[in-house]
Amino acid sequence: MATTVVGAREIQPARFWASTNGKKAVMAVTGFILLLFVIGHVLGNLQVFEGPAQLNAYGRYLRAVPEILWAVRIVLIVSVVLHIWASIALATRKMQARPVGYANRENVSSSYASRTMYWSGPIILAFVIYHLLHLTAGVVHPGGQFIEGDVYHNVVAGFSVWWVSAWYIFSMILVGFHLRHGIWSMFQSIGFNHPRHTPILKKAALVLALAISLGYISIPVAVMTGLIK
Protein backbone atom coordinates (compact mmCIF):
# COMPACT_ATOMS: atom_id res chain seq x y z
CA MET A 1 0.00 0.00 0.00
CA ALA A 2 1.32 3.38 -0.95
CA THR A 3 1.15 6.18 1.54
CA THR A 4 0.89 9.17 -0.69
CA VAL A 5 -1.11 12.24 0.07
CA VAL A 6 -4.31 12.24 -1.85
CA GLY A 7 -6.14 15.43 -2.57
CA ALA A 8 -9.86 15.02 -2.43
CA ARG A 9 -11.48 14.43 -5.76
CA GLU A 10 -14.28 16.63 -6.88
CA ILE A 11 -16.84 15.54 -9.40
CA GLN A 12 -18.76 18.21 -11.23
CA PRO A 13 -20.71 18.51 -14.43
CA ALA A 14 -18.63 19.61 -17.42
CA ARG A 15 -18.83 23.39 -17.33
CA PHE A 16 -17.91 25.62 -20.21
CA TRP A 17 -18.26 29.07 -18.72
CA ALA A 18 -16.42 28.16 -15.50
CA SER A 19 -13.13 27.82 -17.35
CA THR A 20 -11.09 30.73 -18.59
CA ASN A 21 -10.99 29.06 -22.01
CA GLY A 22 -14.79 29.13 -22.21
CA LYS A 23 -14.83 32.78 -21.20
CA LYS A 24 -12.28 33.62 -23.87
CA ALA A 25 -14.41 31.86 -26.47
CA VAL A 26 -17.37 33.99 -25.40
CA MET A 27 -15.17 37.08 -25.59
CA ALA A 28 -14.13 36.09 -29.10
CA VAL A 29 -17.69 35.72 -30.34
CA THR A 30 -18.99 38.87 -28.67
CA GLY A 31 -15.87 40.72 -29.76
CA PHE A 32 -16.56 39.66 -33.33
CA ILE A 33 -20.12 41.02 -33.13
CA LEU A 34 -18.78 44.30 -31.76
CA LEU A 35 -16.15 44.39 -34.51
CA LEU A 36 -18.89 44.11 -37.14
CA PHE A 37 -20.71 46.97 -35.46
CA VAL A 38 -17.58 49.10 -35.33
CA ILE A 39 -16.94 48.54 -39.05
CA GLY A 40 -20.55 49.34 -39.97
CA HIS A 41 -20.52 52.40 -37.76
CA VAL A 42 -17.36 53.89 -39.25
CA LEU A 43 -18.64 53.33 -42.79
CA GLY A 44 -21.89 55.04 -41.89
CA ASN A 45 -20.12 57.92 -40.18
CA LEU A 46 -17.89 58.65 -43.14
CA GLN A 47 -21.00 59.84 -44.99
CA VAL A 48 -20.49 63.07 -43.08
CA PHE A 49 -18.11 63.98 -45.88
CA GLU A 50 -21.01 63.84 -48.35
CA GLY A 51 -22.86 66.66 -46.66
CA PRO A 52 -25.75 67.19 -44.25
CA ALA A 53 -28.48 65.80 -46.50
CA GLN A 54 -26.78 62.44 -46.94
CA LEU A 55 -25.84 61.99 -43.28
CA ASN A 56 -29.23 63.00 -41.93
CA ALA A 57 -30.97 60.72 -44.42
CA TYR A 58 -28.74 57.89 -43.23
CA GLY A 59 -29.68 58.71 -39.63
CA ARG A 60 -33.37 58.53 -40.48
CA TYR A 61 -32.83 55.29 -42.39
CA LEU A 62 -31.24 53.63 -39.34
CA ARG A 63 -34.20 54.58 -37.18
CA ALA A 64 -36.85 53.80 -39.79
CA VAL A 65 -38.00 50.54 -38.23
CA PRO A 66 -37.79 50.73 -34.42
CA GLU A 67 -38.09 46.93 -34.07
CA ILE A 68 -34.96 46.36 -36.15
CA LEU A 69 -33.14 49.16 -34.39
CA TRP A 70 -33.92 47.67 -31.00
CA ALA A 71 -33.14 44.13 -32.09
CA VAL A 72 -29.68 45.29 -33.13
CA ARG A 73 -29.28 47.29 -29.96
CA ILE A 74 -30.21 44.32 -27.79
CA VAL A 75 -27.67 42.08 -29.55
CA LEU A 76 -25.04 44.76 -29.00
CA ILE A 77 -25.94 45.30 -25.36
CA VAL A 78 -25.85 41.56 -24.64
CA SER A 79 -22.48 41.32 -26.39
CA VAL A 80 -21.05 44.21 -24.44
CA VAL A 81 -22.29 42.80 -21.14
CA LEU A 82 -20.88 39.31 -21.80
CA HIS A 83 -17.61 40.73 -23.11
CA ILE A 84 -17.14 42.82 -19.98
CA TRP A 85 -18.32 40.11 -17.62
CA ALA A 86 -15.80 37.64 -19.01
CA SER A 87 -13.00 40.18 -18.92
CA ILE A 88 -13.71 41.08 -15.28
CA ALA A 89 -13.61 37.39 -14.38
CA LEU A 90 -10.28 36.98 -16.21
CA ALA A 91 -8.86 40.12 -14.61
CA THR A 92 -9.84 38.87 -11.16
CA ARG A 93 -8.11 35.56 -11.80
CA LYS A 94 -5.07 37.41 -13.04
CA MET A 95 -4.88 39.43 -9.84
CA GLN A 96 -5.17 36.32 -7.70
CA ALA A 97 -2.82 34.20 -9.77
CA ARG A 98 0.40 35.95 -8.72
CA PRO A 99 0.10 37.12 -5.12
CA VAL A 100 3.82 37.89 -4.84
CA GLY A 101 4.97 39.91 -7.82
CA TYR A 102 8.35 39.96 -9.52
CA ALA A 103 11.04 42.42 -8.60
CA ASN A 104 11.75 42.53 -12.31
CA ARG A 105 10.03 40.96 -15.30
CA GLU A 106 10.89 41.85 -18.89
CA ASN A 107 8.67 41.36 -21.90
CA VAL A 108 10.34 39.45 -24.68
CA SER A 109 7.75 38.48 -27.24
CA SER A 110 4.42 40.21 -26.73
CA SER A 111 2.82 43.27 -28.27
CA TYR A 112 2.05 46.46 -26.39
CA ALA A 113 -1.57 46.20 -27.48
CA SER A 114 -1.98 42.71 -26.02
CA ARG A 115 -0.61 43.69 -22.64
CA THR A 116 -2.82 46.76 -22.33
CA MET A 117 -6.20 45.22 -23.14
CA TYR A 118 -7.26 45.65 -19.52
CA TRP A 119 -6.54 49.37 -19.86
CA SER A 120 -7.89 50.06 -23.30
CA GLY A 121 -11.11 48.13 -22.55
CA PRO A 122 -12.40 50.15 -19.58
CA ILE A 123 -11.40 53.48 -21.17
CA ILE A 124 -13.30 52.53 -24.31
CA LEU A 125 -16.30 51.68 -22.12
CA ALA A 126 -16.13 55.12 -20.51
CA PHE A 127 -15.92 56.60 -23.97
CA VAL A 128 -18.94 54.65 -25.22
CA ILE A 129 -21.04 55.88 -22.29
CA TYR A 130 -19.99 59.45 -22.97
CA HIS A 131 -20.58 59.02 -26.68
CA LEU A 132 -24.12 57.71 -26.15
CA LEU A 133 -24.96 60.61 -23.85
CA HIS A 134 -23.34 63.01 -26.28
CA LEU A 135 -24.58 62.08 -29.73
CA THR A 136 -27.35 59.53 -29.22
CA ALA A 137 -29.29 60.91 -26.26
CA GLY A 138 -27.95 64.45 -26.52
CA VAL A 139 -27.93 64.96 -22.77
CA VAL A 140 -24.30 66.02 -22.51
CA HIS A 141 -23.77 68.28 -25.45
CA PRO A 142 -21.18 70.98 -24.99
CA GLY A 143 -20.80 73.41 -27.87
CA GLY A 144 -24.37 74.25 -28.64
CA GLN A 145 -27.86 72.92 -28.93
CA PHE A 146 -28.50 69.22 -29.58
CA ILE A 147 -31.05 68.94 -32.38
CA GLU A 148 -32.83 65.61 -32.50
CA GLY A 149 -32.56 64.25 -36.03
CA ASP A 150 -30.02 66.77 -37.29
CA VAL A 151 -27.06 64.45 -37.02
CA TYR A 152 -24.78 66.61 -39.12
CA HIS A 153 -25.34 69.68 -36.99
CA ASN A 154 -24.79 67.72 -33.76
CA VAL A 155 -21.53 66.23 -35.01
CA VAL A 156 -20.12 69.55 -36.20
CA ALA A 157 -21.23 71.42 -33.08
CA GLY A 158 -19.89 68.69 -30.80
CA PHE A 159 -16.49 68.43 -32.41
CA SER A 160 -16.01 72.18 -32.49
CA VAL A 161 -15.19 71.92 -28.79
CA TRP A 162 -11.50 71.05 -28.70
CA TRP A 163 -11.55 68.76 -25.68
CA VAL A 164 -14.47 66.75 -27.03
CA SER A 165 -12.49 66.12 -30.21
CA ALA A 166 -9.36 65.31 -28.23
CA TRP A 167 -11.26 62.78 -26.10
CA TYR A 168 -12.76 61.17 -29.22
CA ILE A 169 -9.40 60.97 -30.96
CA PHE A 170 -7.68 59.52 -27.88
CA SER A 171 -10.42 56.90 -27.47
CA MET A 172 -10.27 55.94 -31.13
CA ILE A 173 -6.53 55.39 -30.85
CA LEU A 174 -7.26 52.99 -27.99
CA VAL A 175 -9.95 51.30 -30.08
CA GLY A 176 -7.24 50.79 -32.69
CA PHE A 177 -4.96 49.16 -30.13
CA HIS A 178 -7.77 47.03 -28.76
CA LEU A 179 -8.65 45.80 -32.24
CA ARG A 180 -5.06 45.22 -33.26
CA HIS A 181 -4.84 42.51 -30.60
CA GLY A 182 -8.49 41.51 -30.55
CA ILE A 183 -8.93 40.79 -34.22
CA TRP A 184 -6.31 38.05 -34.35
CA SER A 185 -6.79 36.96 -30.76
CA MET A 186 -10.43 35.99 -31.35
CA PHE A 187 -9.30 33.38 -33.84
CA GLN A 188 -6.83 31.98 -31.34
CA SER A 189 -9.56 31.81 -28.67
CA ILE A 190 -11.93 29.79 -30.80
CA GLY A 191 -9.13 27.44 -31.76
CA PHE A 192 -7.79 28.65 -35.07
CA ASN A 193 -4.05 29.10 -35.42
CA HIS A 194 -1.99 28.04 -38.37
CA PRO A 195 1.73 28.54 -38.88
CA ARG A 196 1.18 30.04 -42.34
CA HIS A 197 -2.15 31.84 -41.93
CA THR A 198 -1.78 33.38 -38.49
CA PRO A 199 1.07 35.74 -39.46
CA ILE A 200 -1.10 36.98 -42.36
CA LEU A 201 -4.02 37.32 -39.97
CA LYS A 202 -1.92 39.41 -37.59
CA LYS A 203 -0.95 41.77 -40.41
CA ALA A 204 -4.57 41.99 -41.56
CA ALA A 205 -5.59 42.80 -37.98
CA LEU A 206 -3.10 45.65 -37.92
CA VAL A 207 -4.31 47.06 -41.24
CA LEU A 208 -7.99 46.77 -40.30
CA ALA A 209 -7.44 48.27 -36.85
CA LEU A 210 -5.53 51.16 -38.38
CA ALA A 211 -8.18 51.74 -41.06
CA ILE A 212 -11.04 51.73 -38.54
CA SER A 213 -9.22 53.96 -36.10
CA LEU A 214 -8.14 56.49 -38.76
CA GLY A 215 -11.61 56.43 -40.29
CA TYR A 216 -13.15 57.56 -37.02
CA ILE A 217 -10.40 60.06 -36.24
CA SER A 218 -10.80 61.74 -39.63
CA ILE A 219 -14.18 63.16 -38.58
CA PRO A 220 -13.19 65.28 -35.55
CA VAL A 221 -10.03 66.27 -37.43
CA ALA A 222 -12.12 67.41 -40.39
CA VAL A 223 -14.35 69.48 -38.12
CA MET A 224 -11.43 71.00 -36.27
CA THR A 225 -9.65 71.97 -39.47
CA GLY A 226 -12.81 73.42 -40.93
CA LEU A 227 -13.04 70.88 -43.73
CA ILE A 228 -16.66 70.26 -42.77
CA LYS A 229 -18.77 72.85 -41.07
Added chain:
Amino acid sequence: MRVTLKIWRQTNRADKGRFVKYQVGDVNPDMSILECLDVLNEQLIERDEEPVAFEHDCREGICGSCGFMINGVAHGPLPATTVCQLTMRHFKDGAELLLEPWRARAFPIIKDLTVDRRSFDRIIAAGGYISVSTGSAPDGNAIPVPKEAADRAMDAAACIGCGACVAACPNASPALFTGAKIAHLGTLPQGAPERDRRAIHMVAQMTAEGFGGCTNIGECTGVCPKEIPLEVIARMNHDFIWGSWRERDNVVTTMRPFTEWSTGSKFQINEQETD
Protein backbone atom coordinates in the same frame (compact mmCIF):
# COMPACT_ATOMS: atom_id res chain seq x y z
CA MET B 1 35.37 36.37 -15.06
CA ARG B 2 33.44 37.55 -12.04
CA VAL B 3 29.74 38.20 -11.52
CA THR B 4 27.47 39.60 -8.86
CA LEU B 5 24.45 37.44 -8.14
CA LYS B 6 21.45 39.00 -6.46
CA ILE B 7 19.52 35.95 -5.33
CA TRP B 8 16.09 35.57 -3.78
CA ARG B 9 16.59 33.87 -0.39
CA GLN B 10 13.57 32.49 1.43
CA THR B 11 13.86 29.76 4.05
CA ASN B 12 10.30 28.50 3.77
CA ARG B 13 6.80 29.60 2.99
CA ALA B 14 6.40 31.37 6.31
CA ASP B 15 9.51 33.45 5.71
CA LYS B 16 9.06 36.74 3.90
CA GLY B 17 12.12 36.39 1.70
CA ARG B 18 14.65 38.94 0.47
CA PHE B 19 17.35 39.46 -2.13
CA VAL B 20 20.92 38.79 -1.02
CA LYS B 21 23.95 39.91 -3.02
CA TYR B 22 26.85 37.52 -3.60
CA GLN B 23 30.11 38.14 -5.42
CA VAL B 24 31.38 35.13 -7.32
CA GLY B 25 34.94 35.43 -8.58
CA ASP B 26 36.74 32.79 -10.58
CA VAL B 27 33.84 32.07 -12.89
CA ASN B 28 34.79 29.94 -15.85
CA PRO B 29 32.96 31.35 -18.89
CA ASP B 30 32.24 27.82 -20.08
CA MET B 31 30.32 26.78 -17.03
CA SER B 32 26.57 27.00 -16.84
CA ILE B 33 24.83 29.33 -14.44
CA LEU B 34 23.89 26.29 -12.34
CA GLU B 35 27.56 25.40 -12.04
CA CYS B 36 28.18 28.99 -11.09
CA LEU B 37 25.63 28.49 -8.30
CA ASP B 38 27.45 25.26 -7.34
CA VAL B 39 30.65 27.25 -6.95
CA LEU B 40 28.83 29.82 -4.86
CA ASN B 41 27.25 27.11 -2.72
CA GLU B 42 30.63 25.51 -2.01
CA GLN B 43 31.86 28.85 -0.79
CA LEU B 44 28.73 29.30 1.31
CA ILE B 45 29.13 25.86 2.86
CA GLU B 46 32.75 26.62 3.69
CA ARG B 47 31.63 29.81 5.34
CA ASP B 48 29.02 27.80 7.27
CA GLU B 49 26.15 29.57 5.55
CA GLU B 50 23.02 28.03 4.08
CA PRO B 51 23.56 27.11 0.40
CA VAL B 52 21.14 28.42 -2.23
CA ALA B 53 18.42 25.89 -3.01
CA PHE B 54 17.68 25.43 -6.72
CA GLU B 55 16.25 22.57 -8.67
CA HIS B 56 18.16 20.59 -11.29
CA ASP B 57 18.52 17.08 -12.54
CA CYS B 58 19.73 16.26 -16.03
CA ARG B 59 21.66 19.48 -16.66
CA GLU B 60 21.31 18.88 -20.36
CA GLY B 61 18.09 20.72 -21.03
CA ILE B 62 15.73 17.77 -21.24
CA CYS B 63 14.21 17.08 -17.84
CA GLY B 64 12.53 20.39 -16.99
CA SER B 65 13.67 20.49 -13.37
CA CYS B 66 15.67 23.67 -13.54
CA GLY B 67 14.48 27.19 -14.08
CA PHE B 68 14.37 30.61 -12.51
CA MET B 69 14.20 34.20 -13.68
CA ILE B 70 17.45 35.90 -14.67
CA ASN B 71 17.12 39.67 -14.92
CA GLY B 72 13.38 39.35 -15.40
CA VAL B 73 13.42 36.72 -18.15
CA ALA B 74 12.51 33.10 -17.47
CA HIS B 75 15.54 30.86 -18.17
CA GLY B 76 17.63 33.95 -18.92
CA PRO B 77 18.28 35.98 -22.02
CA LEU B 78 19.22 33.21 -24.46
CA PRO B 79 16.25 31.89 -26.46
CA ALA B 80 15.46 28.17 -26.47
CA THR B 81 17.81 27.48 -23.56
CA THR B 82 17.19 26.22 -20.05
CA VAL B 83 19.28 27.68 -17.24
CA CYS B 84 21.29 24.47 -16.96
CA GLN B 85 22.41 25.00 -20.56
CA LEU B 86 23.01 28.70 -20.24
CA THR B 87 26.74 29.28 -20.07
CA MET B 88 28.33 32.23 -18.35
CA ARG B 89 30.03 33.47 -21.52
CA HIS B 90 26.69 34.98 -22.53
CA PHE B 91 27.05 37.51 -19.74
CA LYS B 92 29.50 40.37 -19.49
CA ASP B 93 32.38 40.19 -17.07
CA GLY B 94 31.31 41.92 -13.88
CA ALA B 95 27.61 41.62 -14.73
CA GLU B 96 24.98 41.79 -12.02
CA LEU B 97 22.33 39.09 -12.36
CA LEU B 98 19.00 39.10 -10.55
CA LEU B 99 17.87 35.54 -9.77
CA GLU B 100 14.24 35.12 -8.80
CA PRO B 101 12.01 32.04 -8.52
CA TRP B 102 8.93 31.44 -10.69
CA ARG B 103 6.13 33.39 -9.11
CA ALA B 104 2.55 32.11 -9.24
CA ARG B 105 -0.07 31.14 -6.73
CA ALA B 106 -0.17 27.66 -8.23
CA PHE B 107 3.63 27.40 -7.84
CA PRO B 108 4.05 28.03 -4.10
CA ILE B 109 7.61 28.57 -3.05
CA ILE B 110 9.51 25.80 -1.26
CA LYS B 111 12.85 27.46 -0.64
CA ASP B 112 14.98 30.11 -2.36
CA LEU B 113 14.70 29.41 -6.11
CA THR B 114 12.70 26.20 -5.75
CA VAL B 115 8.95 26.14 -6.23
CA ASP B 116 6.34 23.41 -5.91
CA ARG B 117 5.12 22.49 -9.40
CA ARG B 118 2.83 19.61 -8.50
CA SER B 119 -0.03 21.57 -10.04
CA PHE B 120 1.51 20.55 -13.39
CA ASP B 121 1.49 16.90 -12.33
CA ARG B 122 -2.19 17.14 -11.50
CA ILE B 123 -2.97 18.72 -14.88
CA ILE B 124 -1.19 15.82 -16.58
CA ALA B 125 -2.93 13.30 -14.32
CA ALA B 126 -6.27 14.82 -15.30
CA GLY B 127 -5.91 13.74 -18.93
CA GLY B 128 -2.38 13.99 -20.28
CA TYR B 129 -2.15 10.32 -21.13
CA ILE B 130 -3.57 7.70 -23.47
CA SER B 131 -5.23 4.55 -22.19
CA VAL B 132 -3.66 1.34 -23.48
CA SER B 133 -4.09 -2.29 -22.58
CA THR B 134 -1.13 -3.76 -20.81
CA GLY B 135 0.40 -6.99 -22.00
CA SER B 136 2.91 -7.66 -24.71
CA ALA B 137 4.08 -4.61 -26.62
CA PRO B 138 1.98 -3.88 -29.71
CA ASP B 139 3.57 -4.03 -33.12
CA GLY B 140 5.34 -0.75 -33.73
CA ASN B 141 3.79 0.01 -37.09
CA ALA B 142 0.32 -1.41 -36.48
CA ILE B 143 -1.21 2.09 -36.45
CA PRO B 144 -0.20 4.22 -39.42
CA VAL B 145 0.67 7.80 -38.44
CA PRO B 146 0.93 10.46 -41.15
CA LYS B 147 4.37 12.04 -41.27
CA GLU B 148 3.02 15.58 -40.74
CA ALA B 149 0.99 14.49 -37.71
CA ALA B 150 4.02 12.75 -36.26
CA ASP B 151 6.13 15.87 -36.75
CA ARG B 152 3.57 18.18 -35.20
CA ALA B 153 3.01 15.84 -32.27
CA MET B 154 6.75 15.57 -31.78
CA ASP B 155 7.14 19.37 -31.69
CA ALA B 156 4.46 19.64 -29.02
CA ALA B 157 5.87 16.67 -27.12
CA ALA B 158 9.13 18.58 -26.70
CA CYS B 159 7.63 20.39 -23.69
CA ILE B 160 9.67 19.49 -20.62
CA GLY B 161 7.21 20.88 -18.07
CA CYS B 162 9.61 23.45 -16.69
CA GLY B 163 6.97 26.07 -15.91
CA ALA B 164 8.69 29.00 -17.60
CA CYS B 165 5.51 29.71 -19.56
CA VAL B 166 3.60 30.29 -16.33
CA ALA B 167 6.45 32.33 -14.90
CA ALA B 168 6.65 34.67 -17.88
CA CYS B 169 2.91 35.01 -18.43
CA PRO B 170 1.41 38.29 -17.14
CA ASN B 171 -1.67 36.20 -16.27
CA ALA B 172 0.36 33.31 -14.78
CA SER B 173 -1.43 30.93 -17.14
CA PRO B 174 -0.19 27.44 -17.96
CA ALA B 175 -1.97 27.42 -21.32
CA LEU B 176 1.20 26.66 -23.28
CA PHE B 177 2.04 23.68 -21.10
CA THR B 178 -1.49 22.26 -21.13
CA GLY B 179 -1.90 23.03 -24.81
CA ALA B 180 1.36 21.28 -25.64
CA LYS B 181 0.18 18.04 -24.08
CA ILE B 182 -3.29 18.27 -25.64
CA ALA B 183 -1.76 18.97 -29.06
CA HIS B 184 0.84 16.23 -28.66
CA LEU B 185 -1.62 13.46 -27.83
CA GLY B 186 -4.60 14.75 -29.78
CA THR B 187 -2.66 14.88 -33.05
CA LEU B 188 -1.82 11.20 -32.93
CA PRO B 189 -4.30 8.43 -33.74
CA GLN B 190 -3.52 6.77 -30.39
CA GLY B 191 -4.76 9.87 -28.59
CA ALA B 192 -7.85 10.43 -30.71
CA PRO B 193 -10.41 8.38 -28.72
CA GLU B 194 -9.83 10.43 -25.56
CA ARG B 195 -9.42 13.77 -27.27
CA ASP B 196 -12.62 15.47 -26.00
CA ARG B 197 -12.33 14.01 -22.55
CA ARG B 198 -8.68 14.97 -22.28
CA ALA B 199 -9.30 18.60 -23.16
CA ILE B 200 -12.18 19.18 -20.76
CA HIS B 201 -10.49 17.36 -17.90
CA MET B 202 -7.14 19.08 -18.26
CA VAL B 203 -8.83 22.46 -18.59
CA ALA B 204 -11.01 21.76 -15.55
CA GLN B 205 -7.93 20.88 -13.49
CA MET B 206 -6.15 23.97 -14.77
CA THR B 207 -9.11 26.05 -13.57
CA ALA B 208 -9.09 24.30 -10.19
CA GLU B 209 -5.41 25.12 -9.65
CA GLY B 210 -5.75 28.87 -9.38
CA PHE B 211 -3.72 29.75 -12.43
CA GLY B 212 -4.71 32.81 -14.42
CA GLY B 213 -6.41 32.54 -17.79
CA CYS B 214 -4.68 32.84 -21.16
CA THR B 215 -5.40 36.12 -22.94
CA ASN B 216 -3.19 35.39 -25.96
CA ILE B 217 -0.40 37.73 -24.97
CA GLY B 218 2.34 35.38 -26.13
CA GLU B 219 5.13 35.90 -23.60
CA CYS B 220 5.21 32.15 -22.93
CA THR B 221 6.40 31.07 -26.33
CA GLY B 222 9.20 33.66 -26.21
CA VAL B 223 10.75 32.15 -23.10
CA CYS B 224 9.88 28.49 -23.68
CA PRO B 225 13.16 26.54 -23.86
CA LYS B 226 11.53 24.15 -26.33
CA GLU B 227 9.95 26.95 -28.41
CA ILE B 228 6.47 25.48 -28.18
CA PRO B 229 4.33 27.64 -30.52
CA LEU B 230 1.11 29.44 -29.56
CA GLU B 231 -0.61 27.13 -32.02
CA VAL B 232 -0.92 24.51 -29.26
CA ILE B 233 -3.06 26.90 -27.21
CA ALA B 234 -5.45 27.30 -30.11
CA ARG B 235 -5.48 23.54 -30.37
CA MET B 236 -6.44 23.28 -26.70
CA ASN B 237 -9.20 25.87 -27.19
CA HIS B 238 -10.49 23.99 -30.21
CA ASP B 239 -10.56 20.64 -28.43
CA PHE B 240 -12.04 22.22 -25.32
CA ILE B 241 -14.86 23.97 -27.17
CA TRP B 242 -15.87 20.91 -29.16
CA GLY B 243 -15.27 18.59 -26.22
CA SER B 244 -17.48 20.73 -23.99
CA TRP B 245 -20.26 20.35 -26.52
CA ARG B 246 -19.89 16.65 -27.18
CA GLU B 247 -19.30 15.74 -23.54
CA ARG B 248 -21.92 18.17 -22.22
CA ASP B 249 -23.82 15.47 -20.35
CA ASN B 250 -20.74 13.98 -18.70
CA VAL B 251 -19.01 14.84 -15.48
CA VAL B 252 -15.42 15.92 -14.97
CA THR B 253 -13.28 14.85 -12.06
CA THR B 254 -10.76 17.28 -10.69
CA MET B 255 -8.33 16.87 -7.85
CA ARG B 256 -8.35 19.47 -5.12
CA PRO B 257 -5.02 21.29 -5.20
CA PHE B 258 -2.81 20.59 -2.23
CA THR B 259 0.38 22.36 -1.39
CA GLU B 260 1.35 20.56 1.79
CA TRP B 261 3.86 17.72 1.96
CA SER B 262 2.99 14.25 3.21
CA THR B 263 4.39 15.00 6.64
CA GLY B 264 2.10 17.28 8.50
CA SER B 265 -0.45 17.32 5.73
CA LYS B 266 -3.95 18.30 6.60
CA PHE B 267 -5.28 15.74 4.15
CA GLN B 268 -6.31 12.37 5.47
CA ILE B 269 -4.70 9.35 3.90
CA ASN B 270 -7.45 7.29 2.41
CA GLU B 271 -6.15 3.75 2.28
CA GLN B 272 -8.83 2.51 -0.06
CA GLU B 273 -7.93 5.10 -2.63
CA THR B 274 -4.21 4.60 -2.50
CA ASP B 275 -3.64 0.86 -2.38
